[in-house]
Amino acid sequence: MGMMTFMRTKMGYFLVGGIAVVLALFVLEPLLQQGTAIFGSPRDVVGTIDGEQIKYESFNSKVEQSAAQFKQQYGGSINPQMQAMAVDNAWQAEVANVLLNKEYSRLGLIVSGDELFDLLQGNNPSPLIVQYFGNPQTGQVDRAAVVTSLKSQAKDPKLKAQWDLLQAEIEKQALQQKYANLLRNSVYVTSLEANEDYISRNKLANFNYVSLDYSSILDAVVKPTDADYEAYYNDNKKRFDNPSETRSFEYINFSIKPTKEDSAAVKTLVNQLAVEFKTTPNDSLFSANNSDVKVPYTYLSKGKLDPAVDSVIFNYPAGSFYGPVLSGSSYKLVKVIASRISPDSVKASHILIDPTKVGGESNAFKLADSLKNLVLKGASFAQLASKYSVDGSKDKGGELGTFGRGAMVADFEDAAFNGKTGDIKVVKSQFGIHVIKIENQIGASRVAKLAYIEKSLAPSSKTRDAAHKKATLFLNEINGDNFKATAEKAGYTVALADKITPTQGYAPGLDNPRQLIRDAYKVNKGDVLPDIYTMDNGFVVAHLTDIKPKGQLTLADVKDQIKPMVMNAVKAKMLTEKMEKALVGANGINALAQKLGKTVTPIQNMVFSNPIIPGLAQENKLVGAVFGSQVGKLSKAIQGDKGVYAFVVDGFTNPAPIANTYKQKQLMISGIAQRSLGAAFQALQEKSDIKDNRVKFY
Helix, strand or coil: CCHHHHHHHHHHHHHHHHHHHHHHHHHHHHHHCCCHHHHCCCCCEEEEECCEEEEHHHHHHHHHHHHHHHHHHCCCCCCHHHHHHHHHHHHHHHHHHHHHHHHHHHHCCCCCHHHHHHHHHCCCCCHHHHHHHECCCCCCECHHHHHHHHHHHHHCHHHHHHHHHHHHHHHHHHHHHHHHHHHHHCCCCCHHHHHHHHHHHHCEEEEEEEEEEHHHCCHHHCCCCHHHHHHHHHHCHHHHEECCCEEEEEEEEEECCCCHHHHHHHHHHHHHHHHHHHHCCCHHHHHHHHCCCCCCCCEEECCCCCHHHHHHHCCCCCCCEEEEEEECCEEEEEEEEEEEEECCEEEEEEEEECHHHCCCHHHHHHHHHHHHHHHHCCCCHHHHHHHHCCCHHHHHCCEEEEEECCCCCHHHHHHHHHCCCCCEEEEEECCEEEEEEEEEEECCEEEEEEEEEEEECCCCHHHHHHHHHHHHHHHHHCCCCCHHHHHHHHCCCCEEEEEECCCCCCECCECCCHHHHHHHCCCCCCCECCCCEEECCEEEEEEEEEEECCEECCHHHHHHHHHHHHHHHHHHHHHHHHHHHHHCCCCCHHHHHHHHCCCCEEEEEECCCCCECCCCCECHHHHHHHHCCCECCCCCCEECCCEEEEEEEEEEECCCCCCCHHHHHHHHHHHHHHHHHHHHHHHHHHCCCEEECHHHCC
């Protein structure tokens, strides 16, 4: 892909991001002027990383860039969850940038001028240079194009800004690679470790076991004491380190689903639209103005529409009318404008001419016609594309590959699919004037040009007002102490959103919860949130029930959470006592099973590195004990995750001696090295002072 294509398709995000920042600051300025009275910290600081402030303006531009990438990937719009991901991506990039740059400086890592030249123009180009200037088929970089683009910076400020960004990213990647190589070279595996790993993956054990499942004891008869909770907590403290503050809230969603009356009103409207649709003189305009869902007014292939429509409409001849039909939550009306057999896909090449570079559209069409005539007389299309096209495909002779319907803009698609193999066509699109060569047309199936109307069963304003009134009355009636009781008395369902992080973009049962989550971080435990929150499917009233601070959680913080595990620990004591009594005098696993009234379960070919008991669960303690046991010896009681066990090993099958210790070491080093960069970054974060205030801005 050439630099111009890169600029057009990728770098526009930075301009969009800049505009978004200006608009956002214009809206937020009255609030920002109040400074710490609102935020409790500098008014424009999103967070600090080891004392380095992350300012809102620069940070938000990076959020916009990330969001723009999501928009391009997912068709022009993103949901709240994707927006939250965009914020998270930008924040993680900031954290990585600050912490890793400090680490590079501490270690003396730099990218020299010679190294940078090699990455840009030399024999070891950066992967980014390969991406933007490389031939996709050969992987070879067009160094002449790189040099030309670099020289053009002096005359093109926009290009210079883009090269500055690209060069900064290339340097960043080079430094990260150096750091990763340092970490990799610090990894060492001994021969003993290699041999133990080999044995753990290849030594086989055959054994028989008897189990007493925790589920055999009813929860109602188990009464854990404070000492039981304390013991479990102390044994598992490392599990209760909270990486981020979380908050939990109860809520009620006052539904705004359409009523029977709303559905009847929509049906009446649809019936009226059907009458007008059948006689309208302008099908495309009428459908565009009246449909809640926009379907392109072009030829469509089967599989693109709602199944209820898709299964029948392609059998209808031109001039047919379908509907109104209720499918899912909407009515469908379809008029078949035309129907024919068309290729399934097309292989094509093109030459794209930019009218602004040849003196206007008239000159562009003249040039296109001239190129078409040259091709028809035998000239090389690929050579002409390389010389005249402004599109990135010129480096491949204009080849676009094979594409199906929907992959190209409408005008281009119509020309490619409506022609025949060998045709040379000149068409205009939003990108300029195209000379298209149809290389091949593959397959054949029926396509239809449709005028399409879809009307959703939406709630009326009366329904919305009624739901909002219920929410308002409930909000005025409750406080933190009576939220649940009042809800249950009124017959409302109380839902729980548990352990929500400050920047989370989703919550169970809520489609747009960001403002609710932000407000939950402004109130105290037990408070009712002051507002009614509008979701796509209802109005929400919420009550903050819990706050879990960042860091080591106390027993009180996790007591409810660990109750099932503590119950199992108490059951384990009870069943261990039962198992040990049965073990006394038992001369084998079968005798033990008989005394307990249980059956013996055989296990074949168990390996230490995969301690999953077939049909049961992962039982690390049991499998570990098996591989540390003697053959034929009845074990003592083993407390596992699902029950208490006793076993006898029938035998072990040792693998052949390791053939290549060096290869085993390299495999282990490779696996450790792949994890090392992430582990090092995690360690850097844990040792850093990071203050995250994003919840106050997003």
